[in-house]
Amino acid sequence: MDGPNLANEGRVEVYDNDQWYGLCAYNWDTHGADVVCRQLGYSYAIIANRNHYGSSGRTSNFSFNCTGQERSTADCSTTVGTSDSCLRGTAGVVCSSSPLENGALRLAFYVLRYGGRLEYYFNGQWGTVCDSNWDYVDAKVACKKMGFLNAEYYKLYSPSGSSSQPIWVNNVECTGNEMHLTDCSGTFGGTSSCTHTEDIGISCSRNGKEIICI
Secondary structure, three states, X not given: OEOOOOOOEEEOEEEEOOEEEEOEOOOOOHHHHHHHHHHOOOOEEEEEEEOOOXXXXXXXXXXXXXXXXXXXXXXXXXXXXXXXXXXXXXXXXXXXOOOOOOOOEEEEEEEEOOEEEEEEEEOOEEEEEEOOOOOHHHHHHHHHHOOOOEEOEOOXXXXXXXXXXXXXXXXXXXXXXXOOHHHOEEEEOOOOOOOHHHEOEEEEEOOOOOOOEO
């Protein structure tokens, strides 16, 4: 990865024909980002983003199609992109060194640099978070759990989760002093009466200054 002064974040680059290229962002998603993060020694991807870390001057003419279970990108299939498809830019990622275990959080379906649909890991599966009672304090705790300093948008439009995904979290109420979302009151890893139209999206900030956006 090449990017800011953070070892776990940056532009994804691939080595091909004795040169480094920014990875074409066509088809770039959390599946591919998970594989890249594991290949680099991390546990999983917090977010798969694009076009936020400058340019290497060269972009690959291919992208990876991964299921998320591969050990390395060499095990993923590739798609040769066109000049139009790779205009979407270069892939970026934020990785996590925390173990992938119950209670892990990520931002799926990139909308902003650090923003997307909030997802919760439980019993080997990523599920969504319902927006019932959700507010800025809850988003701030979630962002801190993912390694950010603050929340930016606590209700961010993002595409709903798949109908095959469980809705793992509902009725969260935090005081703001919690280290983990599961330290807050709420329902975690249980059944929910919510629908995927109520899936919450948030964006986080590296800035220590509090920004409350709705």
